[in-house]
């Protein structure tokens with residue numbers, strides 16, 4: 001959902017949050033009047049350096065609802081402001097930061113009135129896909145928890161790669177620089193408005209936002225005391241190649257191997273039939289997808305007997321070949337593994353990815369970054385040879401695949417990575433693979449790595465948000481999705497506050513609690529274990545309750 005923007009209004013339609021809990025109460029207090037005044041003055045008084053210009057400074061009262069508000073850039077999907085509701089009075093600052101003579105970053109900074117009494121924390125939130133769009137719902141989520149929250153347009157507006165064309169400085173902002181300048185601006189703004197130095201500095205993001213978090217962990221470990229990186233789009237160049245090849249394998253309606261949405265449902269059922277019981281519970285959720293090796297030939301039509309999809313809901317040889325390619329790693333023309341297979345059970349999310357975005361991300365990357373040629377066409381120009389061209393350029397280290405986290409370790413800063421095991425946009429196997437790659441490269445067994453880098457597979461979570469299991473963990477891209485009766489587990493801040501407890505109290509998270517509302521309207525809850533431990537059913541009890549599972 002975040003890597004490739006989608007029309008998420010489908011997801012949130014018709015679900016209304018309870019209004020009462022957000023209503024402001026009574027006339028503004030003296031403190032509040034003073035805060036309003038100082039906020040309004042920022043426009044004149046906040047001049048951190050000659051690169052930074054304040055565009056807007058305004059007081060935002062508690063209860064303000066930014067869903068579909070004009071703050072969202074017209075080139076950005078309304079998804080990024082869905083559910084953006086201010087739970088406390090706050091000051092909004094919008095600044096323009098020049099990063100070179102040909103580039104600039106727009107940052108939105110939300111400073112909640114409660115900041116001084118809630119730990120004086122600052123957080124930067126990330127972006128998605130190739131955008132260009134401020135994650136407003138993540139900003140309001142973090143500001144409700146007391147953080148001064150910063151989000152940027154990542155150096156360009158909108159959701160496409162067009163602004164990259166012949167503008168390397170804009171690519172540099174996208175690869176890492178906006179993260180740095182946005183965070184600096186947020187720290188200075190908090191210091192200026194509240195007259196206190198910030199305490200700990202955090203980051204959270206998912207998809208491209210997850211890649212941005214890993215970029216900071218790899219190359220700028222001083223920037224953040226704690227990083228929460230979800231569904232990271234790292235190994236970025238190979239991810240782009242994999243997206244293109246996956247589309248060629250099963251996503252292109254013109255190809256004989258194309259799998260339709262309806263057919264994906266049958267493929268998903270086959271995966272569940274063969275693999276759901278591996279973890280001991282038949283609940284539609286795979287706890288250990290690595291053990292799942294589906295045999296798609298079970299779906300093959302009896303071609304001699306003239307069976308077809310229409311007559312027997314079976315698939316052709318070409319389609320089975322396509323599936324076997326997608327559930328195997330992407331291999332380069334030179335025989336190297338570029339990208340891991342799709343994790344089984346993510347097929348429904350993959351079907352959505354293919355239908356929604358097709359090969360647009362790879363097309364934009366070829367057109368506006370690799371070749372500077374807007375006429376590049378997926379249908380005629382994509383091949384595994386073309387992938388070599390793409391891989392030969394790693395502008396500003398965007399691949400984000402450095403396994404050496406020794407500077408992060410030295411800084412004593414903390415990294416939590418997580419990945420939805422039903423993610424069809426970015427295979428979660430890439431995150432298992434990165435964790436193991438770091439482990440081998442640094443020569444650190446999990447026990448030692450876990451002192452500063454923990455990885456949590458979140459079973460039943462699709463790409464960043466949504467899913468069939470206990471997917472809601474209170475992380476980036478999730479606060480915009482409403483549940484009937486309100487968001488679960490926002491009281492203690494979910495995975496973000498798990499990170500805070502690790503950084504500030506030294507209490508390292510053993511599990512991340514996920515919640516959701518099940519298909520029958522029941523509360524679903526599961527404590528997701530840190531890799532390489534796995535959620536393991538104890539053999540009895542309601543699988544929707546955390547007590548029925550252990551980490552083993």
Ligand SMILES: *[C@@H]1O[C@H](CO)[C@@H](O)[C@H](O)[C@H]1NC(C)=O
Pocket residue numbers: 016017018019022065066067068085
């Ligand atoms: C916020 O605004 C959206 C769109 O106008 C609306 O659907 C939603 O119910 C509002 N939420 C609250 C809590 O007011």
Ligand SMILES: *[C@@H]1O[C@H](CO)[C@@H](O)[C@H](O)[C@H]1NC(C)=O
Pocket residue numbers: 166167168369370371372
């Ligand atoms: C594309 O443009 C950039 C910036 O102008 C340049 O650095 C790069 O070499 C160009 N690539 C090609 C293949 O022409």
